Structure formats: structure tokens, C-alpha cells
Amino acid sequence: MKNRLKVLRAEHNLTQAKLAELLDVSRQTVNAIEKGKFDPSLPLAFKAARLFKLKIEDIFQDEEL
Amino acid sequence: MKQQTGLTFKQRNKLNTVHLAKWTLAWVLTLALASFGPLLLWGEQNTLLSIVAVMINISAGIMMILANKRHLAGLDELLQRLHLNAMAITLGGSLVFGLAYSVLQTSGVVSLRQGISHLMMFMGITYLVCVVVMNKQLGAEDEE
Structure with a gap:
């Protein structure tokens, strides 16, 4: 699954640590999601979408599409 | 949040x-x-x-x-998965290598007797190594 988390984080001038705090996860998790090493659960994806005021599909995209 | x-x-x-x-x-x-x-x-x-x-x-x-x-x-979900994997490897490794050693001992190939403390050490070290390696693989040390 591809995602735009790193781009959105940069646009909002957030560090990985700050984004992790806002999402209530560890910095490793933010890092792993950004690098595509870990796909978040649906609740975490919704949380990210709420935070950036976007739809889930605006942040996360299926790589097969 | x-x-x-x-x-x-x-x-x-x-x-x-x-x-x-x-x-x-x-x-x-x-x-x-x-x-x-x-x-x-x-x-x-x-x-x-x-x-x-x-x-x-x-x-x-x-x-x-x-x-x-x-x-x-x-x-969080990533760290829970990491620890679950580490526990799976530790449990599986202890079972496989523990019983393999027991078989070697019974058949007389090795004579050194191993106690429960050796198994505890094996489990502890395996778990620790797994957590460190998997943390590294996930890029936990990467820059922001």
C-alpha cells in the first residue's frame, strides 16, 4: 500500500515524533508506515485522515490500482 | 492526541x-x-x-x-506485532532446539547436561536478539 504520509507531514511542518504523538503511536510506527514497511490498521488510517482533514484514500492508495 | x-x-x-x-x-x-x-x-x-x-x-x-x-x-499495533513475532520465534526456537538437544543427549551424541536455566537463557537471548533485529529492520533508528 502506498501512502502520502511523509508528504503530508512535511506540508504540515511536523516531525515524525510530533505526528506519532498526535496519532498516539510510536515514532517507529510513523517511520515504518512512511517507508511502506507497515500497513496501518483501519482505525489508525481513519485517525490520520481525521488529523489531516482528508479522506483515507487521499492518504493511502492500493498499489494494485 | x-x-x-x-x-x-x-x-x-x-x-x-x-x-x-x-x-x-x-x-x-x-x-x-x-x-x-x-x-x-x-x-x-x-x-x-x-x-x-x-x-x-x-x-x-x-x-x-x-x-x-x-x-x-x-x-501500538506495530510494536505489538514486533513482540508477537519475537515471542513466536522464541517459543518455536526453544521447542525445536530444546527437543533436538534432548534427543542428542538421549542418543549419547552429547554428554553435557542442560538444565532449565540454560533454556531460560536461550529464551531470553533469542527474544532480545529478535526485538533488536526487528526494530532495526523497521528503521527505528532512521532520521526524521
Whole structure:
């Protein structure tokens, strides 16, 4: 699954640590999601979408599409 | 974003880790007391004190298990998966290599007797190595 988390984080001038705090996860998790090493659960994806005021599909995209 | 506890993930995780460390230390100390107490403190003939020491050790052990459970439940989804994988490898490795060694011992290929303490060491080291390696693979040390 591809995602735009790193781009959105940069646009909002957030560090990985700050984004992790806002999402209530560890910095490793933010890092792993950004690098595509870990796909978040649906609740975490919704949380990210709420935070950036976007739809889930605006942040996360299926790589097969 | 804070949960109902009013603590951030980092604060909650630190608190749970400290809690786990305290109960682990209590368990180790009470285990030492139960092991060496009959020899060094109250004498082997005093079975009542030995039983009390073991009961205290079991109580501390139960608290350690609960603290560990709480620590794992407090982790986020990635870290929970990491620890689940580490536990799977540790449990599987202990079963496979422990029984393989037992077979080699029974068939007389190796003569060195291994006790439960060696198995505990094997499990501890395997778990630690797994957590460190998987943390590294996930790029935990990467820059922001």
C-alpha cells in the first residue's frame, strides 16, 4: 500500500515524533508506515485522515490500482 | 492526541515499562530469596519459611506477568506485532532446539547436561536478539 504520509507531514511542518504523538503511536510506527514497511490498521488510517482533514484514500492508495 | 488516561503514548509506554521493570526486579529478588534462603538464612529444616518464600515469589511472578500483559497491551499495533513475532520465534526456537538437544543427549551424541536455566537463557537471548533485529529492520533508528 502506498501512502502520502511523509508528504503530508512535511506540508504540515511536523516531525515524525510530533505526528506519532498526535496519532498516539510510536515514532517507529510513523517511520515504518512512511517507508511502506507497515500497513496501518483501519482505525489508525481513519485517525490520520481525521488529523489531516482528508479522506483515507487521499492518504493511502492500493498499489494494485 | 491523548487517550482517556491523559498520557501520551510515550509517557504511557514509559510508565508501563518502569512498572514491568519493578515487578521483574521483585520477582528476581524473591526467587533469589527462595533459592538461597534455606541455605544461608533460615536453614533447610525450616520448611514453613521456605514455603512462604516460594509463595511470595509466585505472587511477585503473577504481578510480573500482569505488568507484562499491561505493557504489551499498551504498545501500538506495530510494536505489538514486533513482540508477537519475537515471542513466536522464541517459543518455536526453544521447542525445536530444546527437543533436538534432548534427543542428542538421549542418543549419547552429547554428554553435557542442560538444565532449565540454560533454556531460560536461550529464551531470553533469542527474544532480545529478535526485538533488536526487528526494530532495526523497521528503521527505528532512521532520521526524521
